Amino acid sequence: MSDDPTRSAPATDEPTGARGGTDDEGSVTTARLSEYLDDGRRPYDPLIEDDPEARAQLAALARLRRITADLLADDAAAEPTPDPSWFDGIMSRVRLESRxxxxxxxxxxxxxxxxxxxxxxxxxxxxxxxxxxxxxxxxxxxxxxxxxxxxxxxxxxxxxxxxxxxxxxxxxxxxxxxxxxxxxxxxxxxxxxxxxxxxxxxxxxxxxxxxxxx
The missing domain is CATH 3.30.70.1350 (Cation efflux protein, cytoplasmic domain)
Structure with a gap:
Protein backbone atom coordinates (compact mmCIF):
# COMPACT_ATOMS: atom_id res chain seq x y z
CA MET A 1 0.00 0.00 0.00
CA SER A 2 1.31 3.45 -0.90
CA ASP A 3 2.45 5.87 1.81
CA ASP A 4 1.00 8.74 -0.20
CA PRO A 5 -2.26 9.81 1.48
CA THR A 6 -3.48 11.37 -1.78
CA ARG A 7 -3.60 7.86 -3.25
CA SER A 8 -5.53 6.33 -0.39
CA ALA A 9 -9.11 5.12 -0.43
CA PRO A 10 -11.73 7.74 -1.28
CA ALA A 11 -13.16 9.89 1.49
CA THR A 12 -16.12 8.40 3.29
CA ASP A 13 -18.52 10.91 1.74
CA GLU A 14 -18.08 9.18 -1.63
CA PRO A 15 -20.18 6.07 -2.22
CA THR A 16 -18.28 2.81 -2.52
CA GLY A 17 -19.47 2.33 -6.07
CA ALA A 18 -18.32 5.79 -7.16
CA ARG A 19 -14.85 4.63 -8.17
CA GLY A 20 -14.32 5.90 -11.69
CA GLY A 21 -17.70 7.65 -11.77
CA THR A 22 -19.70 10.52 -10.38
CA ASP A 23 -21.35 11.20 -7.04
CA ASP A 24 -25.03 11.65 -6.30
CA GLU A 25 -24.88 15.27 -7.51
CA GLY A 26 -23.29 14.32 -10.83
CA SER A 27 -19.84 15.65 -9.88
CA VAL A 28 -16.71 13.68 -10.71
CA THR A 29 -15.48 11.78 -7.64
CA THR A 30 -12.04 12.24 -6.13
CA ALA A 31 -11.38 8.57 -6.89
CA ARG A 32 -11.96 9.15 -10.59
CA LEU A 33 -9.74 12.24 -10.56
CA SER A 34 -7.01 10.27 -8.79
CA GLU A 35 -7.14 7.43 -11.30
CA TYR A 36 -7.08 9.90 -14.18
CA LEU A 37 -3.88 11.44 -12.80
CA ASP A 38 -2.41 7.96 -12.29
CA ASP A 39 -3.05 7.24 -15.98
CA GLY A 40 -1.33 10.44 -17.11
CA ARG A 41 -4.66 12.02 -18.13
CA ARG A 42 -5.00 9.41 -20.86
CA PRO A 43 -7.29 8.59 -22.52
CA TYR A 44 -8.95 11.99 -22.68
CA ASP A 45 -11.86 12.16 -20.25
CA PRO A 46 -14.38 14.79 -21.39
CA LEU A 47 -16.29 14.53 -18.11
CA ILE A 48 -13.21 15.97 -16.41
CA GLU A 49 -11.46 18.03 -19.08
CA ASP A 50 -14.60 19.78 -20.34
CA ASP A 51 -15.81 20.73 -16.85
CA PRO A 52 -14.16 23.82 -15.27
CA GLU A 53 -15.02 22.63 -11.76
CA ALA A 54 -13.54 19.17 -12.35
CA ARG A 55 -10.40 20.67 -13.91
CA ALA A 56 -9.93 22.92 -10.87
CA GLN A 57 -10.26 19.90 -8.58
CA LEU A 58 -7.80 17.94 -10.73
CA ALA A 59 -5.25 20.77 -10.56
CA ALA A 60 -5.60 21.00 -6.77
CA LEU A 61 -5.16 17.24 -6.39
CA ALA A 62 -2.06 17.33 -8.60
CA ARG A 63 -0.54 20.08 -6.43
CA LEU A 64 -1.29 18.11 -3.25
CA ARG A 65 0.43 15.09 -4.76
CA ARG A 66 3.54 17.10 -5.58
CA ILE A 67 3.67 18.46 -2.03
CA THR A 68 3.28 14.95 -0.62
CA ALA A 69 6.02 13.61 -2.87
CA ASP A 70 8.36 16.33 -1.61
CA LEU A 71 7.58 15.41 1.99
CA LEU A 72 8.14 11.70 1.43
CA ALA A 73 11.42 12.34 -0.37
CA ASP A 74 12.77 14.71 2.27
CA ASP A 75 13.94 12.10 4.79
CA ALA A 76 16.92 14.20 5.87
CA ALA A 77 14.63 16.97 7.05
CA ALA A 78 12.36 14.42 8.77
CA GLU A 79 9.27 16.30 7.67
CA PRO A 80 6.04 14.68 8.89
CA THR A 81 3.61 13.41 6.29
CA PRO A 82 0.04 14.65 6.84
CA ASP A 83 -2.46 11.88 7.56
CA PRO A 84 -5.06 10.88 4.93
CA SER A 85 -7.96 12.51 6.78
CA TRP A 86 -6.24 15.88 6.39
CA PHE A 87 -6.05 15.44 2.62
CA ASP A 88 -9.64 14.22 2.50
CA GLY A 89 -10.67 17.38 4.32
CA ILE A 90 -8.82 19.62 1.89
CA MET A 91 -10.26 17.86 -1.15
CA SER A 92 -13.75 18.23 0.34
CA ARG A 93 -13.13 21.98 0.57
CA VAL A 94 -11.74 22.03 -2.98
CA ARG A 95 -14.88 20.34 -4.28
CA LEU A 96 -17.11 22.80 -2.43
CA GLU A 97 -15.15 25.93 -3.36
CA SER A 98 -14.77 25.02 -7.05
CA ARG A 99 -18.54 25.26 -7.56
Missing amino acids: SGREIPLLSADRRSSLHITEGAVRSLIREAGDSVPGVVVVSCGIVGDVTVPGSVVSVDVQVSTLYGAPVPELAETVKAAVAALVAQQTELVVEAVDVTVRDVHLLDDDGEAEAPR
Whole structure:
Protein backbone atom coordinates (compact mmCIF):
# COMPACT_ATOMS: atom_id res chain seq x y z
CA MET A 1 0.00 0.00 0.00
CA SER A 2 1.31 3.45 -0.90
CA ASP A 3 2.45 5.87 1.81
CA ASP A 4 1.00 8.74 -0.20
CA PRO A 5 -2.26 9.81 1.48
CA THR A 6 -3.48 11.37 -1.78
CA ARG A 7 -3.60 7.86 -3.25
CA SER A 8 -5.53 6.33 -0.39
CA ALA A 9 -9.11 5.12 -0.43
CA PRO A 10 -11.73 7.74 -1.28
CA ALA A 11 -13.16 9.89 1.49
CA THR A 12 -16.12 8.40 3.29
CA ASP A 13 -18.52 10.91 1.74
CA GLU A 14 -18.08 9.18 -1.63
CA PRO A 15 -20.18 6.07 -2.22
CA THR A 16 -18.28 2.81 -2.52
CA GLY A 17 -19.47 2.33 -6.07
CA ALA A 18 -18.32 5.79 -7.16
CA ARG A 19 -14.85 4.63 -8.17
CA GLY A 20 -14.32 5.90 -11.69
CA GLY A 21 -17.70 7.65 -11.77
CA THR A 22 -19.70 10.52 -10.38
CA ASP A 23 -21.35 11.20 -7.04
CA ASP A 24 -25.03 11.65 -6.30
CA GLU A 25 -24.88 15.27 -7.51
CA GLY A 26 -23.29 14.32 -10.83
CA SER A 27 -19.84 15.65 -9.88
CA VAL A 28 -16.71 13.68 -10.71
CA THR A 29 -15.48 11.78 -7.64
CA THR A 30 -12.04 12.24 -6.13
CA ALA A 31 -11.38 8.57 -6.89
CA ARG A 32 -11.96 9.15 -10.59
CA LEU A 33 -9.74 12.24 -10.56
CA SER A 34 -7.01 10.27 -8.79
CA GLU A 35 -7.14 7.43 -11.30
CA TYR A 36 -7.08 9.90 -14.18
CA LEU A 37 -3.88 11.44 -12.80
CA ASP A 38 -2.41 7.96 -12.29
CA ASP A 39 -3.05 7.24 -15.98
CA GLY A 40 -1.33 10.44 -17.11
CA ARG A 41 -4.66 12.02 -18.13
CA ARG A 42 -5.00 9.41 -20.86
CA PRO A 43 -7.29 8.59 -22.52
CA TYR A 44 -8.95 11.99 -22.68
CA ASP A 45 -11.86 12.16 -20.25
CA PRO A 46 -14.38 14.79 -21.39
CA LEU A 47 -16.29 14.53 -18.11
CA ILE A 48 -13.21 15.97 -16.41
CA GLU A 49 -11.46 18.03 -19.08
CA ASP A 50 -14.60 19.78 -20.34
CA ASP A 51 -15.81 20.73 -16.85
CA PRO A 52 -14.16 23.82 -15.27
CA GLU A 53 -15.02 22.63 -11.76
CA ALA A 54 -13.54 19.17 -12.35
CA ARG A 55 -10.40 20.67 -13.91
CA ALA A 56 -9.93 22.92 -10.87
CA GLN A 57 -10.26 19.90 -8.58
CA LEU A 58 -7.80 17.94 -10.73
CA ALA A 59 -5.25 20.77 -10.56
CA ALA A 60 -5.60 21.00 -6.77
CA LEU A 61 -5.16 17.24 -6.39
CA ALA A 62 -2.06 17.33 -8.60
CA ARG A 63 -0.54 20.08 -6.43
CA LEU A 64 -1.29 18.11 -3.25
CA ARG A 65 0.43 15.09 -4.76
CA ARG A 66 3.54 17.10 -5.58
CA ILE A 67 3.67 18.46 -2.03
CA THR A 68 3.28 14.95 -0.62
CA ALA A 69 6.02 13.61 -2.87
CA ASP A 70 8.36 16.33 -1.61
CA LEU A 71 7.58 15.41 1.99
CA LEU A 72 8.14 11.70 1.43
CA ALA A 73 11.42 12.34 -0.37
CA ASP A 74 12.77 14.71 2.27
CA ASP A 75 13.94 12.10 4.79
CA ALA A 76 16.92 14.20 5.87
CA ALA A 77 14.63 16.97 7.05
CA ALA A 78 12.36 14.42 8.77
CA GLU A 79 9.27 16.30 7.67
CA PRO A 80 6.04 14.68 8.89
CA THR A 81 3.61 13.41 6.29
CA PRO A 82 0.04 14.65 6.84
CA ASP A 83 -2.46 11.88 7.56
CA PRO A 84 -5.06 10.88 4.93
CA SER A 85 -7.96 12.51 6.78
CA TRP A 86 -6.24 15.88 6.39
CA PHE A 87 -6.05 15.44 2.62
CA ASP A 88 -9.64 14.22 2.50
CA GLY A 89 -10.67 17.38 4.32
CA ILE A 90 -8.82 19.62 1.89
CA MET A 91 -10.26 17.86 -1.15
CA SER A 92 -13.75 18.23 0.34
CA ARG A 93 -13.13 21.98 0.57
CA VAL A 94 -11.74 22.03 -2.98
CA ARG A 95 -14.88 20.34 -4.28
CA LEU A 96 -17.11 22.80 -2.43
CA GLU A 97 -15.15 25.93 -3.36
CA SER A 98 -14.77 25.02 -7.05
CA ARG A 99 -18.54 25.26 -7.56
CA SER A 100 -19.59 28.20 -9.71
CA GLY A 101 -21.09 30.40 -6.99
CA ARG A 102 -21.78 34.04 -7.79
CA GLU A 103 -21.14 35.61 -11.20
CA ILE A 104 -18.51 38.36 -11.13
CA PRO A 105 -19.02 40.90 -13.95
CA LEU A 106 -16.18 41.90 -16.27
CA LEU A 107 -15.92 44.96 -18.50
CA SER A 108 -16.93 44.40 -22.10
CA ALA A 109 -16.11 46.55 -25.12
CA ASP A 110 -19.44 45.51 -26.62
CA ARG A 111 -22.39 47.09 -24.80
CA ARG A 112 -24.67 44.45 -26.27
CA SER A 113 -22.87 41.66 -24.48
CA SER A 114 -21.92 40.89 -20.91
CA LEU A 115 -18.91 39.05 -19.58
CA HIS A 116 -18.37 37.42 -16.23
CA ILE A 117 -16.13 35.05 -14.30
CA THR A 118 -17.51 32.69 -11.69
CA GLU A 119 -16.71 32.96 -8.02
CA GLY A 120 -15.55 29.35 -8.11
CA ALA A 121 -13.00 30.18 -10.81
CA VAL A 122 -11.61 33.02 -8.69
CA ARG A 123 -11.42 30.80 -5.61
CA SER A 124 -9.43 28.32 -7.71
CA LEU A 125 -7.03 31.14 -8.67
CA ILE A 126 -6.64 32.07 -5.00
CA ARG A 127 -5.90 28.45 -4.09
CA GLU A 128 -3.41 28.15 -6.95
CA ALA A 129 -1.58 31.29 -5.81
CA GLY A 130 -1.38 30.15 -2.20
CA ASP A 131 -0.27 26.63 -3.10
CA SER A 132 2.55 28.11 -5.20
CA VAL A 133 4.30 29.30 -2.03
CA PRO A 134 6.78 26.62 -0.83
CA GLY A 135 5.81 25.18 2.55
CA VAL A 136 2.17 26.25 2.24
CA VAL A 137 -1.03 24.37 1.44
CA VAL A 138 -4.29 26.30 1.11
CA VAL A 139 -6.93 24.64 3.29
CA SER A 140 -9.80 26.93 2.33
CA CYS A 141 -10.40 30.33 0.80
CA GLY A 142 -13.21 32.76 0.11
CA ILE A 143 -14.19 36.22 -1.10
CA VAL A 144 -15.92 38.58 1.32
CA GLY A 145 -18.08 41.31 -0.19
CA ASP A 146 -20.57 41.89 -3.00
CA VAL A 147 -18.71 40.65 -6.06
CA THR A 148 -21.79 41.06 -8.25
CA VAL A 149 -21.47 44.87 -8.34
CA PRO A 150 -18.61 46.20 -10.53
CA GLY A 151 -16.09 48.21 -8.55
CA SER A 152 -17.21 46.95 -5.15
CA VAL A 153 -14.42 46.60 -2.61
CA VAL A 154 -13.90 43.05 -1.39
CA SER A 155 -11.47 41.16 0.80
CA VAL A 156 -10.00 37.70 0.40
CA ASP A 157 -9.80 35.19 3.24
CA VAL A 158 -7.20 32.43 2.97
CA GLN A 159 -6.65 29.67 5.53
CA VAL A 160 -3.44 27.71 5.13
CA SER A 161 -1.40 24.88 6.59
CA THR A 162 2.36 25.21 6.98
CA LEU A 163 5.25 22.87 7.69
CA TYR A 164 6.92 22.73 11.07
CA GLY A 165 9.82 25.14 11.30
CA ALA A 166 8.62 27.38 8.48
CA PRO A 167 8.79 31.14 9.17
CA VAL A 168 5.05 31.76 9.54
CA PRO A 169 5.00 35.60 9.33
CA GLU A 170 7.14 35.60 6.18
CA LEU A 171 5.06 32.83 4.60
CA ALA A 172 1.84 34.71 5.35
CA GLU A 173 3.17 37.86 3.68
CA THR A 174 4.32 35.84 0.67
CA VAL A 175 0.88 34.25 0.37
CA LYS A 176 -0.77 37.68 0.57
CA ALA A 177 1.45 39.03 -2.20
CA ALA A 178 0.96 35.97 -4.43
CA VAL A 179 -2.83 36.01 -4.05
CA ALA A 180 -3.12 39.78 -4.57
CA ALA A 181 -0.95 39.65 -7.70
CA LEU A 182 -2.79 36.77 -9.37
CA VAL A 183 -6.25 38.12 -8.56
CA ALA A 184 -5.27 41.55 -9.92
CA GLN A 185 -3.84 39.96 -13.06
CA GLN A 186 -6.75 37.64 -13.81
CA THR A 187 -9.81 39.58 -12.54
CA GLU A 188 -11.18 43.11 -12.15
CA LEU A 189 -11.95 42.75 -8.45
CA VAL A 190 -11.01 45.63 -6.16
CA VAL A 191 -9.29 43.78 -3.32
CA GLU A 192 -8.97 45.82 -0.14
CA ALA A 193 -7.14 43.17 1.88
CA VAL A 194 -5.92 39.59 1.80
CA ASP A 195 -6.29 38.00 5.23
CA VAL A 196 -4.18 34.89 5.84
CA THR A 197 -4.81 32.56 8.78
CA VAL A 198 -2.52 29.63 9.63
CA ARG A 199 -4.93 26.87 10.64
CA ASP A 200 -2.47 24.10 11.40
CA VAL A 201 1.20 23.13 11.40
CA HIS A 202 2.66 19.70 10.66
CA LEU A 203 5.03 18.53 13.36
CA LEU A 204 6.67 15.43 14.81
CA ASP A 205 5.80 13.68 18.05
CA ASP A 206 8.37 12.67 20.69
CA ASP A 207 9.16 9.45 18.82
CA GLY A 208 9.82 11.25 15.56
CA GLU A 209 6.59 9.98 14.03
CA ALA A 210 4.23 12.16 12.04
CA GLU A 211 1.36 13.65 13.94
CA ALA A 212 -1.85 14.97 12.45
CA PRO A 213 -1.78 18.71 11.71
CA ARG A 214 -2.53 20.95 14.70
